[in-house]
Every structure is written in C-alpha cells, then in structure tokens.
Amino acid sequence: MPLAVALTSDIAKNAGVAYVHYLSFMLCFGALVLERKLIKADPNRQEATAMVITDIVYGIAALALLVSGILRVIHFGQGAEFYTQNPLFWWKVGLYLSVGGLSLYPTITYILWAIPLRKGELPKVSEALAKRLAWIINIELLGFASIPLMATLMARGVGLPAA
Secondary structure, eight states: OOSOOOOOHHHHHHHHHHHHHHHHHHHHHHHHHHHHHHOOSSOOHHHHHHHHHHHHHHHHHHHHHHHHHHHIIIIISSOHHHHHTOHHHHHHHHHHHHHHHHHHHHHHHHHHHHHHHHTTOOOOOOHHHHHHHHHHHHHHHHHHHHHHHHHHHHHTTTTSOOO
C-alpha cells in the first residue's frame, strides 16, 4: 500500500473547505477569548478600537464558518443525509445559532462604540455593561467549546439511528 495519495482536485477542494471550516472555528474562538480578555469598564481608545476590530474578525470568521459548514454538508462531507439524520448535528447547528444570537448584543454594543471613536471620543462603558458583556462572552465561549465535542462524536457515528 503506497504511503502517499495523489492530490486530486476533489481531494484538494474537500481539504480546502475543511481547512477553511477549522480555521474559521479557531478564529471565532480566538476572537471571543480576546474580547473576553479586553472587556472592561471605561476602556482607553486602543482597547475600544481593539474590541471593535476583534468583533469584526469574529463576524467574518463566523460567516466563513457558516458557509464552509454548509458546503461541507451539501458537497464536501459525508453527505447531507449523514448529517441531517443525526440529532447531534442539529444540536451543533442550534448551539452555533444560539452563540450567534447571543453575539448580537456585544456586536451592536461595539458598533455603537465606533461612533464616538470616529469622533475622537471614548465610548461610555459602565462597570455593569462590562460585566454583562463578559457574562455573555463566557456563555458564547462555553457554547463554542461544546461544538467540537459534538463534531467528534458525530464523526464517529454517535447519534445515528441503528442500522
């Protein structure tokens, strides 16, 4: 048995979409960790700007994660039937959507920070707002951290109906 497999265009496409999917997940998680580290009351200009930029990276990565995930289900994965018949897949989708829904509050908050930042002013961030954002981000991190567990179980057939 040869040790190498020829890199065909199908393998390259499949691997490329999987790579974008994994990289997007890591960027989302990393951005959330950075947001959690940066959040505090009355940030300075550099910290507030970093939060806005980090959330933009998070949003782009989340969109790439969604698109690459859809492509994997439809074209480049085990086949749509494999995923859609598995309740763990729907838990994964639900967690992703829940985390995305939760992220709307911080995202809108950071967008509102951009307004005073463009005017050379600092956003007003109370201790209560900083704590609320930190709490939301903690929940997002927990949800995101659960997704790979479900993915690894799914890849091993856990949740599929008995044949």
